[in-house]
Amino acid sequence: xxxxxxxxxxxxxxxxxxxxxxxxxxxxxxxxxxxxxxxxxxxxxxxxxxxxxxxxxxxxxxxxxxxxxxxxxxxxxxxxxxxxxxxxxxxxxxxxxxxxxxxxxxxxxxxxxxxxxxxxxxx
Numbered sequence: 829x830x831x832x833x834x835x836x837x838x839x840x841x842x843x844x845x846x847x848x849x850x851x852x853x854x855x856x857x858x859x860x861x862x863x864x865x866x867x868x869x870x871x872x873x874x875x876x877x878x879x880x881x882x883x884x885x886x887x888x889x890x891x892x893x894x895x896x897x898x899x900x901x902x903x904x905x906x907x908x909x910x911x912x913x914x915x916x917x918x919x920x921x922x923x924x925x926x927x928x929x930x931x932x933x934x935x936x937x938x939x940x941x942x943x944x945x946x947x948x949x950x951x
Contacts, residue, residue: 864891864920868948870912870931872901875940877931883949886926893918902934905948923950 865888871878872895884890894903894912902913907929910919933944 862889862920862922864889866890867893869893869895870903870946871895871897872903872933872944873898875899875937875944877903877944877946879946881947881949882931883951884923886923886950889920889922891918891920899937900935901937901944904932904934905929908948926950 866884868882868884868890870882870892878897892910892912894917896902896914896917902911904911907927908921908923910921911934912919913935927950929948929950931946931948933941937944
């Protein structure tokens with residue numbers, strides 16, 4: 829009886845885990861096999877990105893590449909579900925909704941970490 833309950837609980841947990849890990853997002857889709865039509869390079873130095881604003885086109889596959897020039901940084905674009913750092917420094921996405929998306933440093937980098945933000949504009 830205990831084995832049956834344990835097996836049932838395991839099945840429920842696996843079902844919940846697979847449901848929580850689904851990657852459906854209307855703002856952008858991440859594609860491993862899609863060839864990018866544009867490239868965006870975001871560079872980080874201590875407490876700032878190389879630009880205040882970056883621009884990409886809606887519905888155009890873009891390869892976003894992160895370059896850490898100075899310090900220990902990463903980038904997070906929550907609205908597009910993008911997180912890049914030294915371990916994973918590039919991703920191809922197709923933004924599906926126009927708008928402004930905040931880019932922030934994803935690694936606690938020191939006293940200027942809280943002000944290390946930029947904007948990605950999808951046109």
